[in-house]
Amino acid sequence: MNTTDIRAADRPDFDKVITDIVDYVVDYQINSDEAYRTAHYCLLDSLACALMALKFPECVKHLGPVVPGATLDKGAKIPGTSHQLEPVQASFNIGALIRWLDFNDTWLAAEWGHPSDNLGAILAVADYLGRQNDSDNITVKDVLTTMIKAHEIQGCLALENSFNRVGLDHVILVRIASTAVAAHMLGCNREEIQNAVSHAWIDGGALRTYRHAPNTGSRKSWAAGDACRRAVQLALMAKTGEMGYPSALTAKTWGFYDVLFKGHAFKFQRKYGAYVMENILFKLSFPAEFHAQTAVECAMTLHDSVKDRLDDIERIAIETQEAGVRIIDKTGALDNPADRDHCLQYMVAVPLAFGRLTADDYEDDIAQLPIIDELRDKMTVKENPQFTKDYFDPDKRAIGNSIQIDFKDGTSSEKISVDYPIGHRNRREEGIPVLINKFERALDDHFSHKQATKIKAVAQNKEQMAAMSVNEFMDLWYL
Numbered sequence: 001m002n003t004t005d006i007r008a009a010d011r012p013d014f015d016k017v018i019t020d021i022v023d024y025v026v027d028y029q030i031n032s033d034e035a036y037r038t039a040h041y042c043l044l045d046s047l048a049c050a051l052m053a054l055k056f057p058e059c060v061k062h063l064g065p066v067v068p069g070a071t072l073d074k075g076a077k078i079p080g081t082s083h084q085l086e087p088v089q090a091s092f093n094i095g096a097l098i099r100w101l102d103f104n105d106t107w108l109a110a111e112w113g114h115p116s117d118n119l120g121a122i123l124a125v126a127d128y129l130g131r132q133n134d135s136d137n138i139t140v141k142d143v144l145t146t147m148i149k150a151h152e153i154q155g156c157l158a159l160e161n162s163f164n165r166v167g168l169d170h171v172i173l174v175r176i177a178s179t180a181v182a183a184h185m186l187g188c189n190r191e192e193i194q195n196a197v198s199h200a201w202i203d204g205g206a207l208r209t210y211r212h213a214p215n216t217g218s219r220k221s222w223a224a225g226d227a228c229r230r231a232v233q234l235a236l237m238a239k240t241g242e243m244g245y246p247s248a249l250t251a252k253t254w255g256f257y258d259v260l261f262k263g264h265a266f267k268f269q270r271k272y273g274a275y276v277m278e279n280i281l282f283k284l285s286f287p288a289e290f291h292a293q294t295a296v297e298c299a300m301t302l303h304d305s306v307k308d309r310l311d312d313i314e315r316i317a318i319e320t321q322e323a324g325v326r327i328i329d330k331t332g333a334l335d336n337p338a339d340r341d342h343c344l345q346y347m348v349a350v351p352l353a354f355g356r357l358t359a360d361d362y363e364d365d366i367a368q369l370p371i372i373d374e375l376r377d378k379m380t381v382k383e384n385p386q387f388t389k390d391y392f393d394p395d396k397r398a399i400g401n402s403i404q405i406d407f408k409d410g411t412s413s414e415k416i417s418v419d420y421p422i423g424h425r426n427r428r429e430e431g432i433p434v435l436i437n438k439f440e441r442a443l444d445d446h447f448s449h450k451q452a453t454k455i456k457a458v459a460q461n462k463e464q465m466a467a468m469s470v471n472e473f474m475d476l477w478y479l
Helices: 016-027 033-053 087-099 115-133 140-160 171-185 190-202 219-239 256-260 290-306 322-328 344-354 370-376 385-392 425-446 449-460 462-467 470-476
Strands: 313-320 379-383 401-407 416-418
Touching: 016 140, 016 171, 016 190, 033 087, 033 115, 033 140, 033 425, 033 462, 087 115, 087 171, 087 219, 115 140, 115 171, 115 219, 115 470, 140 171, 140 462, 140 470, 171 190, 171 219, 190 219, 290 313, 290 322, 290 344, 290 401, 290 416, 313 344, 322 344, 322 379, 322 385, 344 370, 344 379, 379 385, 425 449, 449 462, 449 470
Parallel strands: 313 379
Antiparallel strands: 313 401, 401 416
């Protein structure tokens, strides 16, 4: 943190946090085969999430140009739709689609988030540039490289720095990462990228109000798209020569640290590399806030043994991590799907009762079924200190939950515990077939058999897909 007393006219060097991000984006060479392999699956998974979101009118109403008719013939194509847009609004469209169902990848640390949110900016800019330049030089491999870097920036900033504890939303990290990589993709030089990133920090952070009771709402489903949109706008402004603000973080009184971070400087656990992509968590089985993923697995395991005894249940004891208690332990009325998919008790009640948890289960027609609130009322939630310890252990990165059910006759179920969800790096071998199944189901549900089959064939060959031009790849997804 800059504590030097400087005169107003003395313009400082750029903050090290900013220059480290820019140096990484410009200079770092990705040499991790595991990171590229994981990024390939992350791209497929994210696009599957986008297609699934198109089933929901509340999502679809946000798509398209800002005003009717404002299309661009050589703009970026929006997967699963017939929209073709300029890159700023295209990034919002793609980002909102990927994020809408809370089913894309997740990063859990001091701050949580969803690094594939950055794909909104990455795909929009890459596709736009290729079409503007009539060039095949921008390949899917370039997109994968940029994804790895955006994941790393967002994830490493999150490892030791909790934005939610000061009331800020994690989409600030999407804006930072997307601004840096979008500016680089647009051909900005080092100084211009620094300028763009400084603007991204000066924007501050959105309040988390819309993620928490009593105000939980659908903004949490499009907030990441909004961050992507702003990132691309800032990158384009920097490309025109818009000036930057070197001490955006450290300026006394007026900088990010003093205004929004209680005067504390960021801490860093590691240098930027490929760690985040290698360790990313996929949501494969359930569209549920990730701190609850293993709780849902526990509930699914218990379903067969309790489905005929739901009225006999006395108590449902849930143990989770401290973060799970803090953000998804909810009692009382749940007003909308965005509220329900961030309620641990709701996400446990549905699979206990019905043996499933899908995006449709957050809708009003399911939520009004009496059994759900009856089960929620019987639940207790408490922190398990070992789950919290393993959650923060960089060598484990576990997300444990357990459930045990007590019946009115004095008997109890087995205590079911799961430390690692199926989307965890420790369960990659088990998880990838589930990811591919999720991907192919999304294709089959949205496209014609011919179009879905063509996309599947490309996706099966990592090398062929990586070598494709971005424009050719995005054409596959266009209606």
